[in-house]
Amino acid sequence: MKILSVYPFTHLSSSALLIDGEIVAASAEERFNREKMSTKFPIQSAQWCLKSQNIQWDDLDLIVVPWNPVININDASGRWVNEMRWRGEMITNVAVHLMRAIDEEPANEMEMRWGNTRVLYLNHHECHAANGFYLSPFEKADILTIDGHGEVDTCFMGVGDGKVISKTHQITYPHSVGLFYGTFTDYLGFKPDSDEWKVMALSSFAVGQNQYDAKIRGLIKLTSDGFELDLTFFDYYTFDRRPHFYTPKLTNLLGPPREPNGEITQRHFEIAGAMQRVFVETVTHLLKITKQRGGSDNIVLSGGAAMNCVFNGLLDSLDIYKDSCISYSPDDSGVAIGAALLAYYRYAKVKRTITEVRHNFLGPSFSDEEVSQTLCKFKIIAEKPESLTEVIAQGIADGKLVGWFQGAMEFGHRSLGNRSILADPRFESIKDKVNSAVKYREHFRPFAPATLSEYADDIFEMPKGRKVYFMERAYPIRENWRERLGAVTHVDGSGRVQTVEKKDNILFYELIDEFRKITGVPILLNTSFNLNGEPIVMTPENAIRTFYSCGLDWLVLGPYLIKK
Numbered sequence: 001m002k003i004l005s006v007y008p009f010t011h012l013s014s015s016a017l018l019i020d021g022e023i024v025a026a027s028a029e030e031r032f033n034r035e036k037m038s039t040k041f042p043i044q045s046a047q048w049c050l051k052s053q054n055i056q057w058d059d060l061d062l063i064v065v066p067w068n069p070v071i072n073i074n075d076a077s078g079r080w081v082n083e084m085r086w087r088g089e090m091i092t093n094v095a096v097h098l099m100r101a102i103d104e105e106p107a108n109e110m111e112m113r114w115g116n117t118r119v120l121y122l123n124h125h126e127c128h129a130a131n132g133f134y135l136s137p138f139e140k141a142d143i144l145t146i147d148g149h150g151e152v153d154t155c156f157m158g159v160g161d162g163k164v165i166s167k168t169h170q171i172t173y174p175h176s177v178g179l180f181y182g183t184f185t186d187y188l189g190f191k192p193d194s195d196e197w198k199v200m201a202l203s204s205f206a207v208g209q210n211q212y213d214a215k216i217r218g219l220i221k222l223t224s225d226g227f228e229l230d231l232t233f234f235d236y237y238t239f240d241r242r243p244h245f246y247t248p249k250l251t252n253l254l255g256p257p258r259e260p261n262g263e264i265t266q267r268h269f270e271i272a273g274a275m276q277r278v279f280v281e282t283v284t285h286l287l288k289i290t291k292q293r294g295g296s297d298n299i300v301l302s303g304g305a306a307m308n309c310v311f312n313g314l315l316d317s318l319d320i321y322k323d324s325c326i327s328y329s330p331d332d333s334g335v336a337i338g339a340a341l342l343a344y345y346r347y348a349k350v351k352r353t354i355t356e357v358r359h360n361f362l363g364p365s366f367s368d369e370e371v372s373q374t375l376c377k378f379k380i381i382a383e384k385p386e387s388l389t390e391v392i393a394q395g396i397a398d399g400k401l402v403g404w405f406q407g408a409m410e411f412g413h414r415s416l417g418n419r420s421i422l423a424d425p426r427f428e429s430i431k432d433k434v435n436s437a438v439k440y441r442e443h444f445r446p447f448a449p450a451t452l453s454e455y456a457d458d459i460f461e462m463p464k465g466r467k468v469y470f471m472e473r474a475y476p477i478r479e480n481w482r483e484r485l486g487a488v489t490h491v492d493g494s495g496r497v498q499t500v501e502k503k504d505n506i507l508f509y510e511l512i513d514e515f516r517k518i519t520g521v522p523i524l525l526n527t528s529f530n531l532n533g534e535p536i537v538m539t540p541e542n543a544i545r546t547f548y549s550c551g552l553d554w555l556v557l558g559p560y561l562i563k564k
């Protein structure tokens with residue numbers, strides 16, 4: 001069965017191709033059109049997905065979309081169905097009128113057909129749930145998804161069993177944990193629905209309770225089946241393009257908001273810290289409800305809130321579930337993948353195959369020959385070192401900043417060692433060097449430590465054997481290592497670890513291991529290969545252009561080394 005999934009128009013457009021249960025190709029559209037967080041229709045990535053597997057449009061059994069426009073057109077606004085703004089709305093308008101006439105609930109899914117093409121519009125949160133569950137190693141698990149909002153849901157609680165996902169409960173708009181977080185992203189002068197991770201980084205500067213904890217806790221009432229926001233403080237839910245997600249009542253409570261690019265003061269740290277604690281309390285409460293209604297020992301966490309690696313790092317110690325899994329793309333970057341898997345397990349007459357997903361290398365790759373041709377085209381003189389990993393590891397230990405381009409591009413927001421910028425993790429000054437020479441980004445945002453898996457629990461306070469393939473969890477760095485890891489230790493002593501195993505990425509593993517032999521530190525600073533405000537590089541051309549636009553010292557393209 002061949003299923004193409006396309007997700008257009010919201011935070012990040014993307015495409016994914018599934019063949020017989022396996023995701024074989026996937027990419028965000030931004031990598032192709034070079035517009036960061038592009039929301040344009042993902043036609044270039046869709047066409048690449050097909051081309052990469054020699055598939056024609058006619059070969060597809062199904063096209064799926066992880067959003068069903070019928071669900072909320074019924075509730076959101078009566079005027080939408082009475083006055084069509086353009087003729088295309090007739091497609092959903094007819095469905096809505098008929099559902100009302102027949103007195104049916106809005107259909108959870110909608111299907112369209114023309115010729116041989118069949119397009120299925122799926123429920124957004126079910127696609128988040130499918131991304132989490134079908135990419136997990138669990139036969140059975142409880143599932144909790146949390147985001148800003150889907151069609152009407154902001155939170156899905158359910159159970160996955162074999163190939164079946166069923167819902168036990170949901171929380172609906174406008175009560176939203178994701179938009180609660182987004183409101184503070186906006187209040188603190190950042191871009192909501194985009195910069196939440198900057199707020200998470202700020203929160204680590206104020207770890208103890210402060211004067212704002214009680215005030216912000218008062219905005220959320222935890223209830224027996226979820227939570228309710230005090231909506232008088234929020235202004236994101238009117239759909240009227242209000243200037244901010246918050247009302248003046250919030251500024252009366254907390255003081256003036258921070259201007260974008262304004263100075264960050266202790267007050268901003270404290271507000272971010274207090275808000276993150278309330279977020280943790282709320283999600284913990286939702287986990288307990290999910291457990292009461294599901295009852296599994298395993299939890300799958302998905303939705304944009306599952307990008308909060310500070311919370312994810314606490315999952316082991318909360319003592320609610322024995323084991324947990326968060327996929328490489330729990331946020332909206334991954335719903336295209338969830339939609340393809342959801343449709344497959346619904347329509348294919350197969351048992352679910354459970355494999356542990358350990359990487360996200362689903363994008364384009366380039367042969368050595370293609371790289372060589374690109375170097376010739378640009379008249380770039382490159383070396384081809386006999387022992388690449390030894391040479392690069394020594395360079396990094398000598399202070400070089402390296403662009404590292406290998407194999408297939410990662411899917412989602414995190415580079416795991418194929419499109420990475422690598423540096424020495426030992427000295428705090430390196431962090432500033434990467435920031436000023438390459439990333440041009442805020443000083444308070446930490447870099448991730450890519451760590452040889454077998455050393456991880458010696459260095460981080462994490463359960464023995466815990467794998468963190470996707471940098472999805474932050475753990476405290478052990479006291480005796482913090483001094484030795486100045487560039488990757490966050491202000492609260494934590495690190496957003498990535499555990500690297502030989503069988504998943506042999507070249508990256510060997511590079512870190514060579515660095516360990518030279519320095520005694522089995523870790524490299526790993527950050528995505530892009531400049532601030534640009535998408536991660538996809539092609540050798542993108543990498544070369546980026547290399548010559550910033551302060552990187554070396555560029556490694558496959559087997560080739562380019563030096564400035």
Ligand SMILES: [Fe+2]
Binds near residue numbers: 150332
């Ligand atoms: Fe979402």
